[in-house]
Amino acid sequence: MNTLISKIKIAAVLCGISGFSVLALAGEMKDTGTDGAGQNKIEIKDFAFNPQTITVKSGEKITWINRDEEPHTVVSVEKQFKKSPALDTDQEFTVVAGSPGTYSYFCSVHPKMTGTIVVKQ
């Protein structure tokens, strides 16, 4: 099925509060639970996504965490997945990788910041 299913979790780590919502661009929603969290971490630091390119398997989670004192976002260039809200310091954003392919994304606040997700079968 040619849909990208994403799940978003914003955690206010410092406050110990966690909000939770499920979003999908197209097709059905899928909640995969929290298994495997932390496998694919992308750190946002010094106005850069690190690693800039990440390769994951379909169904795996990808989590960004903002380590800057500046808010950042994660936005799909081709609008293939729902954009993150503005992530403040230490906030996280998680999506679940959908169909195999290459997904480009950027920070809509600082568009010089770009990254790539490669999803394998």
Place this chain on the structure above:
Amino acid sequence: MSNYISHDHEHDGIDRRGFLKCMAWAGTGVLWTISGGVLVSKTLAEVAKTGSSLPTATDLSFLQISDSHIGFNKAANKDVTETFKIALDRINAMPTPPSFLIHTGDITQLSKPEEFDTFDQILKSCRTKDVFYVPGEHDVLNDGGKMYRERYLKNVQGKGSGWYSFNKNGVHFIGLVNVLDLQAGGLGQLGDEQLEWLENDVKGLGGDTPIVVFAHIPLWTVYPQWGWGTSDSERALGYLKRFGSVTVLNGHIHQVLQKVEGNVTFHTAMSTAFPQPAPGTAPSPGPLTVPAEKLRSMLGLTSVQYKQGTTALAVVDTTLS
């Protein structure tokens, strides 16, 4: 270097040599001022002491404040509301109040309603009530600028995502939006719709009309590696080429930088919240933490004076220290 004035074309007590001396001050971050030959250099503190207004004869004076980042609470400045208040105190202490204020964006840190509320509340203490805004990227984070426009465009005829123009004392002011619909890998952006509006907006104006353009992200390429520029600003400036005096006021980079190109003076203002590093001097443009006693010397506001018949506007930066 002697202090006599050899060339005083504008009869304002400043010549090229005096100007260059002020340029030298720029390196210290204390105070500097410039504008195509017209130059005024007094701190607001000096003005308060002597009781004289900044220029001796001025038709219009206004103040630029920028990057107040209400809601920011990290090491670079734990109390941005306090430094914003100090900036307003400085304005209130001016013997001749400015006609109006311009805020060049990043009112808030995270576009939160309570941050906007705090800003509005503090601003009430300002004697000068007329304020014109343009948004920074921090003001439009989650809703494309809807909340910003509802709050800050009440007194102007905002077009599109919030750009507008108005006239004061024969000067044509243009507020532009270059923080929305940004493209991956790119810089600030104005977009076709806004550029077409700009072309029409200035069409009927005589070339001798002084123009002031204000927008958040610099409309000149300061440092593209950090996104400090606007991808389609050249087209905007093309529409303004025929004007004898164009002053471009920006924020975003939290430091004073200035460039003169033909009839166009580009100028960026200090923040009232925290400084940012000089281009390329840090791993990223993130907030710069300086020793507490130094902070206020790196925050400030900008005063702009226009005297009819002169060739350019005088732009004066003052720190909060």
